[in-house]
Amino acid sequence: MSIEPEFEKMPGFHVLESLWRIEYKAVSMEPILTQAATEEAQELVDSIIGKKIPKDMPDAVPLIIGGKAVITGNAVKGVFRHLISSQLTKAGLRVCCQKVKSRSGIPEGRVSECSPEKPCFVCTWFGTPSRQGALHFSLLRSVKEIEEVLADEPIPMIALREDSGAVDPKARAFMLLAPIRENVEFRGWIKGENLSEEIIGAIKEVQDMSEKGFVQFGGYKTRGFGALRIEILKVEKYETTPFKLRESYEGEKLEEFLKECQEKYHSLMDRGSKS
Numbered sequence: 083m084s085i086e087p088e089f090e091k092m093p094g095f096h097v098l099e100s101l102w103r104i105e106y107k108a109v110s111m112e113p114i115l116t117q118a119a120t121e122e123a124q125e126l127v128d129s130i131i132g133k134k135i136p137k138d139m140p141d142a143v144p145l146i147i148g149g150k151a152v153i154t155g156n157a158v159k160g161v162f163r164h165l166i167s168s169q170l171t172k173a174g175l176r177v178c179c180q181k182v183k184s185r186s187g188i189p190e191g192r193v194s195e196c197s198p199e200k201p202c203f204v205c206t207w208f209g210t211p212s213r214q215g216a217l218h219f220s221l222l223r224s225v226k227e228i229e230e231v232l233a234d235e236p237i238p239m240i241a242l243r244e245d246s247g248a249v250d251p252k253a254r255a256f257m258l259l260a261p262i263r264e265n266v267e268f269r270g271w272i273k274g275e276n277l278s279e280e281i282i283g284a285i286k287e288v289q290d291m292s293e294k295g296f297v298q299f300g301g302y303k304t305r306g307f308g309a310l311r312i313e314i315l316k317v318e319k320y321e322t323t324p325f326k327l328r329e330s331y332e333g334e335k336l337e338e339f340l341k342e343c344q345e346k347y348h349s350l351m352d353r354g355s356k357s
């Protein structure tokens with residue numbers, strides 16, 4: 083049975099004690115395919131690649147908004163939530179299983195969805211379908227225009243579509259993928275309400291995992307796509323009465339602050355039942 087060590091509670095959405103802005107960059111360590119293709123995006127990418135390819139159009143291309151390659155905030159949030167949830171489950175903390183994902187039953191080590199009155203650490207910060215979270219993830223946009231970040235040549239692949247597996251004969255298809263290249267820089271930011279040092283430490287923990295290639299976005303992850311190296315660049319804390327910048331962490335000061343936050347997060351895991 084998972085126990086519930088005390089984590090620092092969120093004061094609630096009715097009291098705005100602090101606002102946080104966490105700016106970060108993310109650099110691709112592998113090619114990335116951010117989203118399944120729409121026809122319009124396929125045509126655009128096809129015209130940029132501008133090559134005779136043995137197909138009419140690439141099968142998978144990145145999501146493009148305003149001329150930049152984009153990873154949606156929802157996708158970023160999902161990756162952070164997954165890593166933090168599974169890490170805390172391993173540490174023996176109470177982590178619920180979202181109803182939308184529990185059709186095949188609740189996995190071992192997880193409890194069923196939290197009640198709104200007593201959310202687990204993950205639901206407190208990431209929210210539930212019925213209750214907003216305290217973290218909001220911006221779009222992650224490539225710094226450079228799409229023309230400059232696409233891989234020069236589409237990557238051919240015999241692919242098993244992840245959803246249908248080998249049963250569907252159409253699933254074993256020759257595919258052409260037009261991913262974002264390696265070493266492409268994206269920028270994004272995370273907004274937070276009333277954040278605790280523990281959750282900021284958890285975000286830093288994901289940054290550490292990303293340095294070794296363990297944080298992947300988009301499709302075709304098992305084929306070596308999608309690893310991004312995350313680096314927090316700046317954390318700003320705002321006070322709210324009146325709205326005013328209270329603290330801006332950058333450089334060495336940021337490093338120190340993140341280290342402190344991460345220690346709080348580690349201490350939370352240490353208090354879990356399986357440590």
Ligand SMILES: [Zn+2]
Nearest residue numbers: 178196202205
């Ligand atoms: Zn929960």
